[in-house]
Amino acid sequence: xxIARIIGDVVATHKAPSHHGRKILVVQxxxxxxxxxxxxxxxxDSVDAGIGDRVLLVTEGFSAMTAVGRxxxxxxxxxxxxxxxxxxDD
Amino acid sequence: xxIARIIGDVVATHKAPSHHGRKILVVQxxxxxxxxxxxxxxxxDSVDAGIGDRVLLVTEGFSAMTAVGRxxxxxxxxxxxxxxxxxxDD
Amino acid sequence: xxIARIIGDVVATHKAPSHHGRKILVVQxxxxxxxxxxxxxxxxDSVDAGIGDRVLLVTEGFSAMTAVGRxxxxxxxxxxxxxxxxxxDD
Amino acid sequence: xxIARIIGDVVATHKAPSHHGRKILVVQxxxxxxxxxxxxxxxxDSVDAGIGDRVLLVTEGFSAMTAVGRxxxxxxxxxxxxxxxxxxDD
Amino acid sequence: xxIARIIGDVVATHKAPSHHGRKILVVQxxxxxxxxxxxxxxxxDSVDAGIGDRVLLVTEGFSAMTAVGRxxxxxxxxxxxxxxxxxxDD
Numbered sequence: 001x002x003i004a005r006i007i008g009d010v011v012a013t014h015k016a017p018s019h020h021g022r023k024i025l026v027v028q029x030x031x032x033x034x035x036x037x038x039x040x041x042x043x044x045d046s047v048d049a050g051i052g053d054r055v056l057l058v059t060e061g062f063s064a065m066t067a068v069g070r071x072x073x074x075x076x077x078x079x080x081x082x083x084x085x086x087x088x089d090d
Numbered sequence: 091x092x093i094a095r096i097i098g099d100v101v102a103t104h105k106a107p108s109h110h111g112r113k114i115l116v117v118q119x120x121x122x123x124x125x126x127x128x129x130x131x132x133x134x135d136s137v138d139a140g141i142g143d144r145v146l147l148v149t150e151g152f153s154a155m156t157a158v159g160r161x162x163x164x165x166x167x168x169x170x171x172x173x174x175x176x177x178x179d180d
Numbered sequence: 181x182x183i184a185r186i187i188g189d190v191v192a193t194h195k196a197p198s199h200h201g202r203k204i205l206v207v208q209x210x211x212x213x214x215x216x217x218x219x220x221x222x223x224x225d226s227v228d229a230g231i232g233d234r235v236l237l238v239t240e241g242f243s244a245m246t247a248v249g250r251x252x253x254x255x256x257x258x259x260x261x262x263x264x265x266x267x268x269d270d
Numbered sequence: 271x272x273i274a275r276i277i278g279d280v281v282a283t284h285k286a287p288s289h290h291g292r293k294i295l296v297v298q299x300x301x302x303x304x305x306x307x308x309x310x311x312x313x314x315d316s317v318d319a320g321i322g323d324r325v326l327l328v329t330e331g332f333s334a335m336t337a338v339g340r341x342x343x344x345x346x347x348x349x350x351x352x353x354x355x356x357x358x359d360d
Numbered sequence: 361x362x363i364a365r366i367i368g369d370v371v372a373t374h375k376a377p378s379h380h381g382r383k384i385l386v387v388q389x390x391x392x393x394x395x396x397x398x399x400x401x402x403x404x405d406s407v408d409a410g411i412g413d414r415v416l417l418v419t420e421g422f423s424a425m426t427a428v429g430r431x432x433x434x435x436x437x438x439x440x441x442x443x444x445x446x447x448x449d450d
Contacts, residue, residue, distance in 0.1 A: 001204070001222035001256060003190075008178035010093075012146055014137055015171030024091070024146070026122070026178065031219050032206070039121050042091035042146065047194055051179045056192055056204070056222065058256050076091060076148050081195025088188035088206065089231045098358035100273075102326055104317055105351030114271070114326070116302070116358065129301050132271035132326065141359045166271060166328050181384070181402035181436060183370075211399050212386070227374055236372055236384070236402065238436050261375025268368035268386065269411045278448035280363075282416055284407055285441030294361070294416070296392070296446065309391050312361035312416065321449045346361060346418050 002029045002037065003083060004057040006049055010042055025049065025079055027057055032088065043077035056081035092119045092127065093173060094147040096139055100132055115139065115169055117147055122178065133167035146171035182209045182217070183263060184237040186229055190222055205229065205259055207237055212268065223257035236261035272299045272307065273353060274327040276319055280312055295319065295349055297327055302358065313347035326351035362389045362397065363443060364417040366409055370402055385409065385439055387417055392448065403437035416441035 008026035012019070023045040029037040041059075049055050058078050098116035102109070113135045119127040131149075139145050148168050188206035192199070203225045209217040221239075229235050238258050278296035282289070293315045299307040311329075319325050328348050368386035372379070383405045389397040401419075409415050418438050 003222065008176060010146070010173055011175040011177070012171040012173050015146060016136065019171065026176065037219055039127055042093065046196065056190070056195060081192040081199065083190055083192050085191040086188060086206065087191070098356060100326070100353055101355040101357070102351040102353050105326060106316065109351065116356065129307055132273065183402065217399055226376065236370070236375060261372040261379065263370055263372050265371040266368060266386065267371070278446060280416070280443055281445040281447070282441040282443050285416060286406065289441065296448065309397055312363065 001080075002057045002059060003032070003086065004029045004043075004055055004079075006051055006053050006055060006079070007040060008051070019044070027055065027077075027079065029057060030054070032086070041077055043079050045079050047079060047081055049079050049082055054083045055079045056083060091170075092147045092149060093122070093176065094119045094133075094145055094169075096141055096143050096145060096169070097130060098141070109134070117145065117167075117169065119147060120144070122176070131167055133169050135169050137169060137171055139169050139172055144173045145169045146173060181260075182237045182239060183212070183266065184209045184223075184235055184259075186231055186233050186235060186259070187220060188231070199224070207235065207257075207259065209237060210234070212266070221257055223259050225259050227259060227261055229259050229262055234263045235259045236263060271350075272327045272329060273302070273356065274299045274313075274325055274349075276321055276323050276325060276349070277310060278321070289314070297325065297347075297349065299327060300324070302356070311347055313349050315349050317349060317351055319349050319352055324353045325349045326353060361440075362417045362419060363392070363446065364389045364403075364415055364439075366411055366413050366415060366439070367400060368411070379404070387415065387437075387439065389417060390414070392446070401437055403439050405439050407439060407441055409439050409442055414443045415439045416443060 004027040006025050007028050010024040025043050025045050026040050027043050028040045031037045058080050094117040096115050097118050100114040115133050115135050116130050117133050118130045121127045148170050184207040186205050187208050190204040205223050205225050206220050207223050208220045211217045238260050274297040276295050277298050280294040295313050295315050296310050297313050298310045301307045328350050364387040366385050367388050370384040385403050385405050386400050387403050388400045391397045418440050
């Protein structure tokens with residue numbers, strides 16, 4: 001998993017049936033210092049996360065499909081949790 | 091998933107039986123600002139997308155196979171939706 | 181698998197049910213000389229590893245789910261062993 | 271999938287039983303302009319492709335295993351078609 | 361698959377049960393000219409390969425698990441063959 005921040009969402013009226021009723025989020029993966037980690041990606045929401053939330057991003061298809069309870073869906077990334085705190089050893 | 095634009099297609103007469111009747115699209119992944127994100131890739135179409143369309147690209151095999159309804163096919167990328175709009179928080 | 185060091189953990193109260201009772205570790209992948217290898221990632225613990233431990237990191241979803249005994253969970257990385265020694269041929 | 275060119279093959283007498291009778295090809299992934307795209311990789315042949323052929327390369331394990339009809343084999347890349355033409359929109 | 365050379369092994373007494381009795385090899389992926397290709401990784405052995413051997417490296421979980429005959433194990437890379445020769449077209 002990666003730490004990521006939700007920065008937007010995508011509207012796609014013509015799409016796979018499995019995505020109906022699911023929000024497609026634009027998420028920006030982050031490094032531990034909060035800076036951007038590569039480009040933004042699209043992920044399905046499974047925890048009703050909102051813009052600005054720092055979240056747990058699963059980046060593999062089989063994992064992501066399971067996360068949203070649709071194992072036969074074309075899903076390869078999902079938001080599966082909202083992060084409260086990151087503790088680092090100093 | 092990634093945002094991508096369809097820029098062409100591929101003709102391959104001698105190929106796996108699972109690909110018969112399916113269009114193989116040349117798709118260019120995009121960053122949020124619309125610039126190219128790495129090189130173009132090949133993906134199977136599942137939503138009858140056309141040249142120039144901005145689409146949802148699934149980039150994992152198991153997900154992609156499901157997207158085109160052929161779970162036992164050698165498919166690792168698929169176009170699964172046409173994007174109407176991308177909303178970013180400012 | 182990669183060699184990695186545990187450098188922290190993440191608290192996420194609102195998350196997928198499969199993650200309840202499992203520690204989410206912040207792990208830093210390492211090169212053979214002990215230097216950082218890319219950015220840190222988040223992985224579920226399966227061997228009760230602690231801060232500072234040098235561990236075996238599995239980086240694929242299906243493998244990781246199996247590692248923690250939850251094959252239907254949205255897990256894409258897991259810590260599956262604690263490294264005692266690395267022997268290199270000179 | 272990626273576009274790739276076959277540039278050689280590998281001999282390995284001591285290998286997994288699943289690979290017996292299958293040619294292991296050395297394939298060079300290509301960009302759309304025909305230039306090299308990263309380093310060459312090894313893939314199993316499923317369409318009787320030959321040296322110099324421009325081919326469809328599947329780069330994921332589950333997809334690749336299916337391509338060669340051996341779902342329980344340790345295969346992560348396969349050649350699944352021979353490309354006749356690539357059409358790009360100008 | 362990638363071409364790789366075995367350069368060492370790892371000792372981990374506290375690890376997933378699936379790894380008991382299996383050697384964890386340190387393998388260095390190679391380019392066609394024999395130079396290093398990225399950093400070294402850890403892979404389970406399935407062909408009794410030894411230090412210095414040039415081998416076939418499978419880099420995907422599902423493939424790797426199958427290679428070592430343990431489909432329910434947390435394995436994401438495996439050595440599945442010893443390379444005798446690489447033939448390149450000139």
